Amino acid sequence: MRTIGIGIIGxxxxxxxxxxxxxxxxxxxxxxxxxPRLIICADEVEAxxxxxQARFGFSESTTDWQQVLDHPDVDxxxxxxxxxxxxxxxKAAAEAGKHILCEKPVGLDPEETAxxxxxxxxxxxxxxxxxxxxxxxxxxxxxxxVQQGKIGRLTHYKGWLLVGYASDPGSVLSWRLQSDLGGxxxxxxxxxxxxxxxxxxxxxxxxxxxxxxxxxxxxPVATPGQGDHYSTNRDGPTEPxxxxxxxxxxxxxxxxxxxxxxxxxxxxGPQSEIGFSIHGTEGxxxxxxxxxxxxxxxxxxxxxxxxxxxxxAGPEHPLHASFSPGAGIxxxxxxxxxxxxxxxxxxxxxxxxGEPGFxxxxxxxxxxxxxxxxxxxxxxxxxxKIGPH
Ligand SMILES: NC(=O)c1ccc[n+]([C@@H]2O[C@H](COP(=O)([O-])OP(=O)(O)OC[C@H]3O[C@@H](n4cnc5c(N)ncnc54)[C@H](O)[C@@H]3O)[C@@H](O)[C@H]2O)c1
Numbered sequence: 001m002r003t004i005g006i007g008i009i010g011x012x013x014x015x016x017x018x019x020x021x022x023x024x025x026x027x028x029x030x031x032x033x034x035x036p037r038l039i040i041c042a043d044e045v046e047a048x049x050x051x052x053q054a055r056f057g058f059s060e061s062t063t064d065w066q067q068v069l070d071h072p073d074v075d076x077x078x079x080x081x082x083x084x085x086x087x088x089x090x091k092a093a094a095e096a097g098k099h100i101l102c103e104k105p106v107g108l109d110p111e112e113t114a115x116x117x118x119x120x121x122x123x124x125x126x127x128x129x130x131x132x133x134x135x136x137x138x139x140x141x142x143x144x145x146v147q148q149g150k151i152g153r154l155t156h157y158k159g160w161l162l163v164g165y166a167s168d169p170g171s172v173l174s175w176r177l178q179s180d181l182g183g184x185x186x187x188x189x190x191x192x193x194x195x196x197x198x199x200x201x202x203x204x205x206x207x208x209x210x211x212x213x214x215x216x217x218x219x220p221v222a223t224p225g226q227g228d229h230y231s232t233n234r235d236g237p238t239e240p241x242x243x244x245x246x247x248x249x250x251x252x253x254x255x256x257x258x259x260x261x262x263x264x265x266x267x268x269g270p271q272s273e274i275g276f277s278i279h280g281t282e283g284x285x286x287x288x289x290x291x292x293x294x295x296x297x298x299x300x301x302x303x304x305x306x307x308x309x310x311x312x313a314g315p316e317h318p319l320h321a322s323f324s325p326g327a328g329i330x331x332x333x334x335x336x337x338x339x340x341x342x343x344x345x346x347x348x349x350x351x352x353x354g355e356p357g358f359x360x361x362x363x364x365x366x367x368x369x370x371x372x373x374x375x376x377x378x379x380x381x382x383x384x385k386i387g388p389h
Contacts (some may be wrong), residue, residue, distance in 0.1 A: 002349050003035045005096075007068035009089055010081035011043040011052040014103050014130070017058040017334055018078050021341035028322045028338055034345045039073045045225040048271070065089060069096040070218075074380045076101065076348060080177040081182045082107050090116045094123040101128040101344055104192040110185035110372075112363035113249030115134075115356040116389035117159040122360065126161055126351075128344040131196040133274055135339040137331065138295040139197070140318035142278070142285045146201055150299070152215045152282030156253070157202040157259035161190040162270040170234035172222035177241045185243030187212065187368050189314040192275065196356060201278050202257045204363070210249030210371035214241055215216035215266050249371045253382075284308070362386075 006022050008015050038058040042065040043049040053061035062068070064341040069092050074171035077093040079086055079102040086102055093100050100120060106129060107113030120127045133139065145151060161341060168175065175181035177188055184191075199205060220236035248262040275288035283299040286308060296308035312319050314327025319339055323331050347354035 001033050001035050003037050003070075004345055004348055005039045005073040005075045006036050006078060007039055007071055007074035007076070008041045008052075008058075008078040008080060009043075009065045009068050010079065010085075011041050011048045012080065014080035015041065015043070015078075016052065016056070017337045018080055018101070018341065019052065019058075020334055021337040022078075022345075023056065025345055028335075029342045030344060032342065032349070034349050036076075036341070036345055040071050041070050042068045048225075052262055052386050053218070056213065058064040060344070067334070069098060070092050071339060074098060076344075079103060080196040082181050083188065084181045086177075087112045087116060091119055091286055094119050095126055097123070097125070099126040099348055101130070102278060102358075102361075103130040104196075105183065105188035105365070105368075107365065109188075110365035110386050111389040112183075112370035113358075113361050114386045117362040118388060122359050126347055126353055128340070128347065128354060129196075129356045129358065129361045130337075130340065131193060131356045132333075132336040132340050133193050133289060134197055134200055135319075135336045135343075136287070136289070136292045136313070137317040137320035138287055138293060138313040141311075141313070142199060142295055144289055144318070145285060145297070146280075148276060150282070151278065151280035151284060154202055154253075154255065154257045154278065154280045156279040157198055157253065157257050157276065157279075159194040159261045159276045159346060161194045161199045161263040161264055162267045162269060162273040163190065164269075164271050165230050166216070166219075166265045167268055168232055169216050170232045171229075172227065172231050172233050173219040173230070173239055173241065174222050174227075176229050177219060177243060178240040182243060185212075185214070185241075185249045186245060186263045186265050186369065187371060188243075190215075191261065191368060191371070193363075194261045194263055196360065197276055197368045198253075198259070198261060199252070199360075199363060199367075201276060202253050202259070203256070204254045205367050205383055206252050206254045207380050207382045208249045208251050208350075208367060208370050209248060209374045209378075212244040212375055213246045214243070215245045225384070247371065249374070251367075276338050276341070278308060293328070 049061040315321035
């Protein structure tokens with residue numbers, strides 16, 4: 001049994017989900033013979049750090065994140081703080097020689113993501129990124145079908161991430177909605193997942209033309225150290241929102257596939273519609289996170305009965321059997337984080353860089369950079385290599 005020492009920085013929503021995920025790895029994947037050990041967690045809010053220590057069983061907790069990096073038993077640092085802290089914390093973790101999982105969007109802007117990728121590569125450390133939606137067994141099955149050529153030569157791709165966490169104008173001005181703390185808005189927060197999924201399924205993107213909008217321009221101020229990005233404070237004083245609520249883009253992939261990506265954090269109707277449809281010359285596949293344990297499949301060789309058919313995720317699909325022995329007995333969001341933690345732990349134990357690491361985050365950032373350039377130029381923009389600021 002290989003023990004890997006874990007330190008987590010930021011014990012909000014993601015820090016908690018990651019903690020649960022590491023604990024679940026030996027239970028869900030006993031054959032991997034890896035035992036993640038929760039060593040130390042940090043949060044600037046002492047009560048959160050202490051509560052997380054007690055709840056998840058960390059040996060220690062602290063309000064000083066530097067102590068996580070200095071701890072001799074920590075092999076891996078898991079960064080789950082607001083985006084403006086990622087660069088400084090990755091730099092310090094790399095200097096301390098720790099492997100790193102960083103939540104998306106890895107940098108505050110595309111250049112920061114490039115800098116982070118460069119620092120970690122030069123230090124010879126392993127990295128991983130929280131693009132968790134790709135790990136749904138139904139999505140991994142879709143990827144297999146695409147790779148096996150079951151839907152033929154790819155022609156179209158549509159990806160979306162339409163969520164309602166900020167659709168109430170009374171929901172607070174959390175760090176996510178402020179450019180100095182969250183960086184880009186929907187382009188960083190939501191489009192990172194949509195671009196990652198699109199490139200995993202349909203290949204690298206060649207050029208884009210996008211648009212953005214901030215539909216709700218002022219919001220009530222958040223109470224520091226309290227609540228989350230779903231919190232409301234309808235009667236509180238308001239301040240301006242400083243990044244975008246909505247981003248969409250037409251995209252052309254290098255292999256000729258044509259498509260579109262759309263993301264919004266203030267939409268009415270969808271709550272967590274995170275999905276794709278991919279089309280080829282011999283079929284199509286459609287998936288949405290709100291029904292993450294199924295996908296729709298259309299194959300042209302069924303000439304008599306046209307239309308999509310519903311396929312339930314089951315034990316014959318990638319890693320589903322680690323969670324349930326039957327089709328239609330579904331996984332939840334936290335299980336995707338457990339699969340992510342498992343892949344990361346396997347990468348650490350084997351010493352081989354897994355996917356998605358910071359190299360994938362840099363590719364995602366290059367597409368974000370081109371979408372942003374196209375808002376200004378109002379023309380198609382080619383994807384270009386980006387470097388640090
Ligand atoms: N992969 C996904 O699906 C997904 C979902 C949500 C969030 N995220 C990402 O995860 C990260 C965290 O998001 P969240 O929703 O957990 O945010 P959150 O606001 O719930 O939690 C952030 C935590 O960091 C703490 N913190 C702030 N400054 C700190 C400091 N200096 N030292 C230590 N702790 C500090 C806060 O007190 C808070 O507890 C972000 O990068 C976000 O984009 C990813």
